[in-house]
Amino acid sequence: xxxxxxxxxxxxxxxxxxxxxxxxxxxxxxxxxxxxxxxxxxxxxxxxxxxxxxxxxxxxxxxxxxxxxxxxxxxxxxxxxxxxxxxxxxxxxxxxxxxxxxxxxxxxxxxxxxxxxxxxxxxxxxxxxxxxxxxxxxxxxxxxxxxxxxxxxxxxxxxxxxxxxxxxxxxxxxxxxxxxxxxxxxxxxxxxxxxxxxxxxxxxxxxxxxxxxxxxxxxxxxxxxxxxxxxxxxxxxxxxxxxxxxxxxxxx
Amino acid sequence: xxxxxxxxxxxxxxxxxxxxxxxxxxxxxxxxxxxxxxxxxxxxxxxxxxxxxxxxxxxxxxxxxxxxxxxxxxxxxxxxxxxxxxxxxxxxxxxxxxxxxxxxxxxxxxxxxxxxxxxxxxxxxxxxxxxxxxxxxxxxxxxxxxxxxxxxxxxxxxxxxxxxxxxxxxxxxxxxxxxxxxxxxxxxxxxxxxxxxxxxxxxxxxxxxxxxxxxxxxxxxxxxxxxxxxxxxxxxxxxxxxxxxxxxxxxxxxxxxxxxxxxxxxxxxxxxxxxxxxxxxxxxxxxxxx
Numbered sequence: 001x002x003x004x005x006x007x008x009x010x011x012x013x014x015x016x017x018x019x020x021x022x023x024x025x026x027x028x029x030x031x032x033x034x035x036x037x038x039x040x041x042x043x044x045x046x047x048x049x050x051x052x053x054x055x056x057x058x059x060x061x062x063x064x065x066x067x068x069x070x071x072x073x074x075x076x077x078x079x080x081x082x083x084x085x086x087x088x089x090x091x092x093x094x095x096x097x098x099x100x101x102x103x104x105x106x107x108x109x110x111x112x113x114x115x116x117x118x119x120x121x122x123x124x125x126x127x128x129x130x131x132x133x134x135x136x137x138x139x140x141x142x143x144x145x146x147x148x149x150x151x152x153x154x155x156x157x158x159x160x161x162x163x164x165x166x167x168x169x170x171x172x173x174x175x176x177x178x179x180x181x182x183x184x185x186x187x188x189x190x191x192x193x194x195x196x197x198x199x200x201x202x203x204x205x206x207x208x209x210x211x212x213x214x215x216x217x218x219x220x221x222x223x224x225x226x227x228x229x230x231x232x233x234x235x236x237x238x239x240x241x242x243x244x245x246x247x248x249x250x251x252x
Numbered sequence: 253x254x255x256x257x258x259x260x261x262x263x264x265x266x267x268x269x270x271x272x273x274x275x276x277x278x279x280x281x282x283x284x285x286x287x288x289x290x291x292x293x294x295x296x297x298x299x300x301x302x303x304x305x306x307x308x309x310x311x312x313x314x315x316x317x318x319x320x321x322x323x324x325x326x327x328x329x330x331x332x333x334x335x336x337x338x339x340x341x342x343x344x345x346x347x348x349x350x351x352x353x354x355x356x357x358x359x360x361x362x363x364x365x366x367x368x369x370x371x372x373x374x375x376x377x378x379x380x381x382x383x384x385x386x387x388x389x390x391x392x393x394x395x396x397x398x399x400x401x402x403x404x405x406x407x408x409x410x411x412x413x414x415x416x417x418x419x420x421x422x423x424x425x426x427x428x429x430x431x432x433x434x435x436x437x438x439x440x441x442x443x444x445x446x447x448x449x450x451x452x453x454x455x456x457x458x459x460x461x462x463x464x465x466x467x468x469x470x471x472x473x474x475x476x477x478x479x480x481x482x483x484x485x486x487x488x489x490x491x492x493x494x495x496x497x498x499x500x501x502x503x504x505x506x507x508x509x510x511x512x513x514x515x516x517x518x519x520x521x522x523x524x525x526x527x528x529x530x531x532x533x534x535x536x537x538x539x540x541x542x
Contacts, residue, residue: 054453083454085343090323090324090346147324182326186327225261226385231382
């Protein structure tokens with residue numbers, strides 16, 4: 001499957017003109033992008049072919065189960081683009097290209113765009129990097145899928161994406177909360193937290209949203225007295241698990 | 253890591269506080285850009301007798317915390333030596349990297365006392381747990397100089413030519429034109445096209461692992477003999493420009509001293525590993541399809 005990224009000058013142009021083109025984002029296809037770009041610049045193609053092909057993939061839409069949809073799509077997108085480097089995956093041109101080309105329909109549906117809720121900010125957030133370079137990696141509809149896959153991927157597991165199940169119940173909220181803390185940039189720390197949750201749930205305990213957030217707060221506080229990155233994954237799991245059962249004695 | 257001023261539950265040797273007297277900790281980091289790499293040369297300075305003893309006895313060590321917010325890269329480098337070097341892969345780094353040096357407890361250190369603590373701590377000992385922060389140095393930032401990432405098909409200094417012979421014959425390599433021409437038999441040409449045009453990154457890496465790397469090695473050896481003969485060729489200027497971006501002067505002296513095998517592997521970013529990974533990926537997919 002060929003992929004296309006958006007050329008730099010095309011990105012600058014369309015991003016600056018979201019307000020002018022917002023009605024076009026609910027059209028059935030993306031032919032308007034070529035037409036408008038040609039009108040504005042005289043050039044035929046706002047896209048350029050990405051340097052290599054990838055295996056065919058199709059993202060799912062499950063309107064009745066958003067959490068499952070997001071989890072499945074993390075697996076689909078990250079595994080299809082597993083050779084992307086972090087610098088490529090941090091490039092707005094790449095994700096804007098996919099959002100306006102191969103994945104246009106998906107992003108349109110995922111953003112739940114209708115003629116009644118079309119705002120520039122909504123389009124910017126889903127189709128572009130709308131919230132700063134770092135944060136946009138987890139708020140852009142497509143980039144989020146790849147980056148969550150990248151940060152939770154554990155090749156020691158038979159299912160390397162196993163950790164995603166913990167985030168399913170409220171995927172968007174959990175991802176925002178979980179990956180807003182810088183410590184999750186260290187895959188070892190991320191895996192330790194996810195494995196702790198998994199270990200707790202395997203004991204038959206369903207972790208509530210508040211308990212989920214409390215654990216993240218605990219890790220944050222722990223990071224204030226020791227260098228989290230220094231501990232081994234097992235040591236972090238032990239600390240987190242012990243803390244959970246300490247503050248939730250009633251669930252034992 | 254953004255270490256803002258805060259209070260720790262134990263003394264920390266740090267410019268931002270007065271927990272210590274007559275003591276100092278810092279780290280000089282010299283950053284150079286290599287081919288697809290960033291090389292960090294670290295030099296730690298520690299003036300404090302008891303803390304040095306901890307390091308000498310294996311109870312503490314120097315740690316450099318490395319973070320690149322834009323690519324969500326975060327890692328540490330540990331050493332008990334005053335100087336150390338680490339190489340980071342450029343593919344993980346973009347825009348700015350933040351470096352913060354520490355002295356960290358390698359294990360629990362109960363009831364520790366330091367004679368250079370602030371007088372307020374007279375008569376008190378502190379327990380440091382593993383990972384505890386004994387000292388913090390100055391936070392440094394470094395801007396990674398990179399051209400906008402090349403996302404499109406890479407402009408190539410190579411071109412694959414077709415010999416008008418079907419059966420396999422030794423590859424011919426020509427250096428005299430604007431591109432380095434690698435001529436292969438018709439049969440081999442069709443296979444190479446299938447790998448690169450219709451395949452994916454795995455097949456491209458395998459194809460490059462055979463043809464391109466072999467040709468590049470041949471070029472480097474040729475330049476060792478005839479450096480000046482190719483200075484007007486576009487491929488030569490392209491390699492020279494790429495080396496310059498990595499602060500390397502691509503001249504006769506460099507070529508005479510460089511190890512061709514090492515250079516090719518750096519230029520092509522470990523092609524053998526990539527080719528083997530590609531082969532493994534194809535084998536795994538083949539197994540899955542069964």
